[in-house]
Structure formats: C-alpha cells, structure tokens
Amino acid sequence: MLEEKDVCCGGNIKTLILCCAGGSNVGQISNRVMVDLDKKGVGNAYCLAGVGADLSGFVESAKAADTILIDGCPVACGKKTFERHGFNPTRHIVITELGIEKNHNFDNVEEETNRVLQKIL
Amino acid sequence: MKIQILGTGCAKCIKLTENAEKAAKEMGVDFEIEKVTDINKIMEFGVMFTPGIAIDGQVKSVGKVLSVEDIKKML
Numbered sequence: 001m002l003e004e005k006d007v008c009c010g011g012n013i014k015t016l017i018l019c020c021a022g023g024s025n026v027g028q029i030s031n032r033v034m035v036d037l038d039k040k041g042v043g044n045a046y047c048l049a050g051v052g053a054d055l056s057g058f059v060e061s062a063k064a065a066d067t068i069l070i071d072g073c074p075v076a077c078g079k080k081t082f083e084r085h086g087f088n089p090t091r092h093i094v095i096t097e098l099g100i101e102k103n104h105n106f107d108n109v110e111e112e113t114n115r116v117l118q119k120i121l
Numbered sequence: 122m123k124i125q126i127l128g129t130g131c132a133k134c135i136k137l138t139e140n141a142e143k144a145a146k147e148m149g150v151d152f153e154i155e156k157v158t159d160i161n162k163i164m165e166f167g168v169m170f171t172p173g174i175a176i177d178g179q180v181k182s183v184g185k186v187l188s189v190e191d192i193k194k195m196l
Contacts, residue, residue: 016169050167056180057167064170064184 015043016062018051018078018089019070025109026072026095026102032113033070033093033120040121043068052081059085066090073102093120122152122196127163127173130156133186134172141174144192 017037019030038045043066050058062082069089071078073096082088096102098119100112124141128134138156145152157163166175170184174192181195 044169046169047167055167056175057173057183060173060180060183061167061169064182 016046030070128171
C-alpha cells in the first residue's frame, strides 16, 4: 500500500480502479470486474482513457492514488499506459492469468466475470 | 500565468492557495489565481483528490499541499 495521502475534500477515496475495457471477452470482463469492485466498495472506478489521453488531471490523480489496474491480456495496454507516465499500479490483475482464455465470444462474459471475481476477492 | 486551486475550500485548499501566491510573488511572475470550488468543475479536470493545482490549464499535483518551494519549481 502507498502511504496515506494528504487528501482533504476528496474524502475517503484512496483507491482508483482502472481497466483496459478492450475489444475481447477478457477486455469486457476487465470492465465488469472494475464495476463490481466499485460496487463492493473496494475503490472507485476511474478512466484509463483519461490517463492514455495524457489528460493531466487523470494522470496526476492516478499517480496520487493506490491503483488497481485490470488488463484483459498480457499485451497489458493498461500497464504500458501507466509506464508511459513513469508509474506502476499498486495491484495489477491480468484476466488471462486467472484461467480465462482470450477470445471474441461475449456469450460467457457474465459467467467468466464471476469466476474471476471468486479468484481475486 | 493562470494558477487554479482545485478544492472546495477546506483549510488545506486555503494553505495551498497561500503557498501558490507566495511562490508566484517570490518568482516575480505575472499571475492570477482562481479558486475552483465547484465540484463539477473540479471533476472536469479529472481530478479525484483535492487540493489540486493547475497552471495554465495543466494539473500539476493533486491530493497534496505543496510547499512554496515545490510550487516554484512548477512555475
């Protein structure tokens, strides 16, 4: 864990969750996992696209937070996006490393998401 | 130079504002300071932690009360 940040108006938000949300089953699972973790209060869903677009508010917020970054596959676009800005996620999850094969079949995403959640929670 | 302080107005935001003013004056730069207190406008910056500081529209730091010396390095 990172050290306690000097957060004021932002309240208790300390963990940001970002995902690749890519165009495959594992990319979409990463998005569903992010939403589920947000709903469970693990952290706040946040925009990886904002970091990728070099939007300074997104970049600095991601740097300041504990981050859970969910990539769908080993291509690790999310992690590479972080690395472009010189930092790494606090926790990095790769969906394919959790027993889900990457494909373009979206019929089983819900069931595959539940399998992933059982492994990471 | 436009300095924006992003925060809803707590003590840390006020301290950051004071530090930014002092830094800009000591550096001798022409500047204006805007306190952005509307949470919706703060969110438009993508900022999730306050206080934050933006210089000429670029967010330089969030979630920290930067010292005068830290801010000078950004000006």
